[in-house]
């Protein structure tokens with residue numbers, strides 16, 4: 001459904017951030033993109049959604065295809081209308097609008113305005129807590145509630161592909177679990193394809209079908225989730241599990257470092 | 265007491281026009297961080313176009329108003345497209361210079377077309393004044409007040425409930441987030457300029473019917489600064505309340521203090537009060553509520 005082929009992205013015409021990024025998201029699946037800070041995950045999502053332009057970023061090589069059509073270079077508005085919706089890092093709810101109004105704003109590109117009320121109810125079905133807060137100013141919601149609102153707002157556009165940028169950011173572990181459970185559920189009920197970027201590999205691999213790991217502007221590892229979680233490097237560097245009970249000697253640490261270098 | 269009431273009412277009327285013009289100013293500031301120094305010229309253009317239609321082309325007044333407002337929609341959109349759009353992403357000071365340039369340019373064109381002498385609307389509103397108890401008020405004053413208040417209510421409802429209004433507030437809150445949901449921020453800004461030009465034109469038509477039209481009406485574009493700073497630069501209710509406060513103050517100072525001192529207080533009073541308010545509330549009466557959560 002979504003294909004990135006050898007994509008190169010530059011900011012300000014000099015800062016090369018994506019260096020031959022390739023990735024594929026098949027229809028109906030949940031795919032996760034993992035990587036450390038500054039690897040270029042957010043940049044990848046912005047390249048897809050067309051938001052790079054507002055930061056003076058450009059795709060300088062490679063291409064992005066959605067449903068078999070090139071979408072690089074299109075305006076964000078056009079891309080949203082084609083069915084791709086990015087939930088930005090840090091939630092970005094409209095702080096001075098209330099919860100209902102945020103949802104209505106999310107439905108901006110919809111043609112079938114008659115169904116908006118019904119879909120607001122659907123969102124409240126997924127996030128019952130929001131229903132009680134619907135007249136509350138979004139800026140005063142808790143971080144978790146704002147994340148729910150941000151995902152709900154995306155649902156209002158009825159996208160075919162949802163891009164989620166670190167939905168776990170700053171949330172308590174239990175809430176993270178709940179949000180990821182709902183993400184999976186949305187994927188199953190609505191058939192929405194999902195590409196989720198995460199630092200929290202544990203929970204992301206818990207719901208995804210396929211995973212990519214990126215370092216320094218390109219993919220270094222990919223595979224079906226069950227294969228990834230068995231991979232020793234992933235276990236060590238992303239899941240924080242070394243073989244249980246063993247003491248880490250200095251030699252082992254050095255060994256980690258070597259592997260880490262290999263990864264990057 | 266009747267003297268006080270007379271003064272209060274004329275202050276309310278002037279304040280209503282200030283509120284309209286300031287309303288447009290604040291909309292533009294909120295949607296695009298642009299300080300529009302040409303707001304007074306929009307008012308002037310509106311007044312002159314309506315006047316020309318009525319006087320030279322003998323268009324009936326309501327039709328003339330409708331025509332004027334449609335032209336002002338186009339004017340607002342075109343000005344934004346040609347003058348402001350190229351400055352997106354430029355520094356604040358460049359944008360300010362652009363709107364000052366725009367105001368000078370518009371004023372020049374206006375004087376070329378319509379000259380500088382005062383022109384008057386033919387008596388459109390009945391001359392017969394209305395008695396409210398002891399107070400005698402001319403009908404145009406009441407009309408002006410009513411029109412301004414109705415407009416402000418209509419826009420408040422529009423921003424609160426219509427989907428375009430909601431999206432406009434959303435874009436003012438977070439432009440990039442708005443872009444990410446397919447909201448065309450360019451279109452929103454164009455709509456904002458159209459609304460600002462229209463409300464200013466309505467203010468101009470009302471004032472023109474009261475005092476006649478000449479280029480000095482554009483001074484209201486400057487009075488809008490104390491109004492919006494008093495209300496809080498980014499607050500729509502602030503613009504409205506600030507408009508009425510400044511209008512009434514001016515009128516009171518003109519009525520009570522000017523005769524004592526021999527004039528000049530009227531012009532200064534709003535600024536004096538502005539200074540006092542800013543000492544207590546640096547962000548103005550309704551300054552932005554920055555929502556911060558930790």
Ligand SMILES: Nc1ncnc2c1ncn2[C@@H]1O[C@H](COP(=O)(O)OP(=O)(O)OP(=O)(O)O)[C@@H](O)[C@H]1O
Nearest residue numbers: 011015017035036037038039040041042043044055
């Ligand atoms: N607008 C920009 N202009 C210049 N450089 C940028 C810009 N945005 C991002 N970068 C750089 O690109 C690199 C990748 O950034 P990006 O935000 O894509 O990382 P990320 O993988 O999302 O990291 P994180 O997990 O911290 O969110 C970083 O080195 C960053 O400094």
Ligand SMILES: [Mg+2]
Nearest residue numbers: 041042043089
């Ligand atoms: Mg990021």
